[in-house]
Amino acid sequence: MQRYSIFSLLKGALSGHQDWEPAWRAPEPKSSYDIVIVGGGGHGLATAYYLARNHGISNIAVLERGWIGGGNTGRNTTIVRSNYLLPENQRFYEHSLKLWEGLSRDLNYNVMFSPRGVINVFHTDAQRDYWVRRHNGMRYAGIDAELLTRADLTRLVPALNLSPDLRHPIVGGVMQPRGGVARHDAVAWGYARAADALGVDIIQDCEVTGIDMQGGRVTGLQTSRGPIGAGRIGLAVAGHSSQLAQMAGIRLPIETHLLTATVSEPVKPFIDTVVSIAATHAYISQTDKGEVLIGGSLDGYNSWSQRGSPARLEDILSAASEYFPRISRLRQLRHWAGVMDMSMDGSPIIAKLPVDGLAMTGGWCYGGFKATPASGWCLAWTLANDAPHELNAPFSLERFRTGAMLNENGAGPVAAAH
Amino acid sequence: MLLIPCPFCGARDETEFVYGGDAGVERPRNPETTTDEAWTDYLCFRDNPQGMHRELWFHRDGCQRWITIERDTRTHELGAVRLSRS
Structure with missing residues (x-):
């Protein structure tokens, strides 16, 4: 070699x-x-x-x-x-x-692993309890985990919409700093x-x-x-x-299901973590090329078609643009669906x-x-x-x-x- | 997007329906006498066919009836559609 x-x-x-x-x-x-x-x-x-x-x-x-x-x-x-x-x-x-x-x-071989931090934000006291419990469990197992206040989120994710007027306002978050993305x-x-x-x-x-x-x-x-x-x-x-x-x-x-993801045209860097929104289950990061990469939930029925439903795409994009308003006018370059081997x-x-x-x-x-x-x-x-x-x-x-x-x-x- | 021809309501978007999974799965009639093996098969194990799949859908935002449809899991082409037996 x-x-x-x-x-x-x-x-x-x-x-x-x-x-x-x-x-x-x-x-x-x-x-x-x-x-x-x-x-x-x-x-x-x-x-x-x-x-x-x-x-x-x-x-x-x-x-x-x-x-x-x-x-x-x-x-x-x-x-x-x-973060399990x-x-x-x-x-x-x-x-x-x-x-x-x-x-x-x-x-x-450079797999471009970038431990930029994986953040999950939550919207209610019940969700906070769940996420804090999960991250306390991680710390107990020796895995890095942090609880984030709204002030922390303002500092770490300036583009995130923390307005109290949203349908599901963000009350806090958790983070695994060693998590991230790879190529x-x-x-x-x-x-x-x-x-x-x-x-x-x-x-x-x-x-x-x-x-x-x-x-x-x-x-x-x-x-x-x-x-x-x-x-x-x-x-x-x-x-x-x-x-x-x-x-x-x-x-x-196992059942095989569709999972939709979508990627936008490339823009200057403005998100340097991975942010997952609990209310709507959308997760957002920005690739090294500048594209905003967004994933969401399953379409919900058996399929190998590799093409997701426009209804699910709309869910994902409306959620993402609610919490990151500045992406609302970005054009989507492509969207696709993977075939997911969902176990019971x-x-x-x-x-x-x-x-x-x-x-x-x-x-x-x-x-x-x-x-x-x-x-x-x-x-x-x-x-x-x-x-x-x-x-x-x-x-x-x-x-x-x-x-x-x-x-x-x-x-x-x-x-x-x- | 699936356009599902409900026998009562006509063709409607998939977003009006709830997916009920493989229609061939049958709950054992006498759980007390069913073997663990058969119960696990019913709960968890599936054929997961690539091709025609007979499956249940519930028309939540319409007639609120369960229907059974045949759908090709590769192309989403629909086959027979009928009311599920209650």
Whole structure:
């Protein structure tokens, strides 16, 4: 692997940037691998990378139906945080945040992780109680968390509308200072390059059409580029988890839903944190290019269409412009919807499945981006050891049968409620 | 935006409706005698098909009746629409 540094950049400049090596190879698939990862998004590529780096297994392929990072990795709102209430989630997401903090150095690739602070504002005493409890829980677990007054908010987010005349005036907020954003595409590219350097074959334009099994154990996959043998298989396919599991005869507690996000034309920097509005569930940040990036809630019904409803878009934009009035006349460059693998308790599944040699990471419920490093780290452990790590043991498939659900919202088993 | 043809009220925006999920899920008739396995399947596990999906919608801002529609989850094309049995 050609290492990136100030010196390689200077050398590249001298030759007019004509001599850069491709960041990863484009190999033909071999007839079989020790482990095959299905899904070349952040989670799948991270899994391959940690398998090679932490567990010394390099006879691995990552199969991607389209191009790497072309799914939800390139279609999210790039927020990274570990502000959870349940201890299982705290431990997992805090592990992820710690991996984020060293990721650019680890991968020798700038993922532009920017710990600019994630702020949640609230509007009522009841919401204050909830958010303070959640952030006290974080402090108890050793995770950074702060309570913000209206004066703090004026200082940290000058553009925020703190007027008492709003329909839902803001009474205060909480903040995780170490949270922030990262460059989503760079995460896929960085993991791909680092995994490739350790011998992983990244095979794009390769759709999986079947999973071969013999005696209750996986033996390989049928793909659009021919059959590929596999000792073990890891699924990291986000909204398509149900379809891939179905190929092995497994039903999952997952529904696939739409989540709309939108991005405006670029303007000068005026928001340097991530702000999430509790009243309306809109979350807003500004990209390094200056675009205002806004995400919201689910459309609320099963769909793979990847196009959100205009009604939901209106909800998100009216909420955002209520609390940031200066964006009200910004033109929206584009809006899109991702396919969200919504689990029935709102928490992910990173676990062995009831077929030998098969494991998955999925059920990410539109919170998958921040989990990318730890999801890959845990799935790699699970595939290498044929058993879950203690960090992902609570995220089993069995929990839906045993009742040990991880329900951060305390909502019922309805996918769209999380 | 879905335009849902309600049998009573005609074609109305999705925002008038509440989604009720997969219409094929049936609550076990005798919870006392149902196995944990069957109860969990009813509560949590879904086919989640990519393609035609038979699903429930409640017309909250209209006739307040439950209807069952078929909808392609890839294209949002609608198939048969009928009143759900009560």
